[in-house]
Amino acid sequence: MSRFAPIVLTLLLGACAGVQTPLSPVGDQASALHSLFMLMMFVCGGVYLVVLTGIIWSVLAARARRRQDAKNGSDKVLSRGLYTAAAVIVAGLTVLIVGSFIADRALIAARDDDAMLVRVTGHQWWWRIEYRDPASRRWIETANELHLPLGRTARIELDSGDVIHSFWVPNVAGKIDMIPGRRNIVDLTPRRVGWFRGQCAEFCGAQHAHMAFDVKVEAPAEFDAWLARQDNPVAAAAPDMPRGMAVFQGVCGSCHNVRGTSAMGRAGPDLTHFASRRSIAAGTLPMTRGGIQGWLAQPQALKPGTSMPTVPLAPSDADAVATYLETLR
């Protein structure tokens, strides 16, 4: 048995830590829901054990009765058992009602009306993310990677550009739907720095599973510096750059925006600081040279059905575009 213990424990505890799990909460909202979940699990688990015990007891009692063929008062035992069960159920439900009320209060208490505003729009199958600069009140656009300042509340306004999606960063808060024509709101108050992972949680088409995003919780000063960098347009092109940039502006600029250049499309993710992100195409590929080249060569093979067409480029042009994208930091 001791040989199997590590395997059993790994299976049992394996889901309790990680970058995408509500069982390891790092945000005020997720902590409130986690406490409620634990309460529900223990109350319902307790009731489950009571019911199982009752079933086993009644089977054994029926056998014993058949053997003795006598009644000797088991009706009284049965009715006492039923009263006890009813009392346990009423007590359990009361605990759950009080628990969910407390969780609700905690979620409301975690609200902050001075929160930093972030707008996230779901698209098949990527995330448009806009931050409102607290100083200038302008919106700063990026995509597929959410940065959050530690200990501050971010109010996320959720929209959809097409079908119903669902915004979920399980370590930080509960999930909430993104519905076309209706704005939902979720507050995020993270309490631990690190990388986490968000995932669309409402089936939204063939590439629903490839609709994820990286979440970075960082110290407020680090976050402010990051936001200021995201706000910058790209630096003027280096002398050896024009080729990839020219190709990009010609064939990609109608769908992609690179602030500071003539590429001003809105159909796809903003690429102004594309290479500063950790992954490509909503968590589909890691941010490496190979990842960029692979995505440009065959987006339809890597993410069949995506709205990014496979653009036929001469190998030298594709190479120049990949080099250009790598400079967008």
Ligand code: HEC
């Ligand atoms: C018809 C519009 C369209 C054209 C043209 C287009 N793209 Fe895209 N692109 C998209 C869309 C939409 C996505 C998001 C796809 C997804 O993740 O499902 C995307 C995603 C990307 C990404 C990943 C962005 C991220 O945040 O991870 C890169 C890089 C990219 N495109 C580069 C290019 C380049 C380079 C070209 C030109 C060769 C190009 N695109 C042409 C629409 C387009």
Ligand SMILES: [Cu+2]
């Ligand atoms: Cu989705």
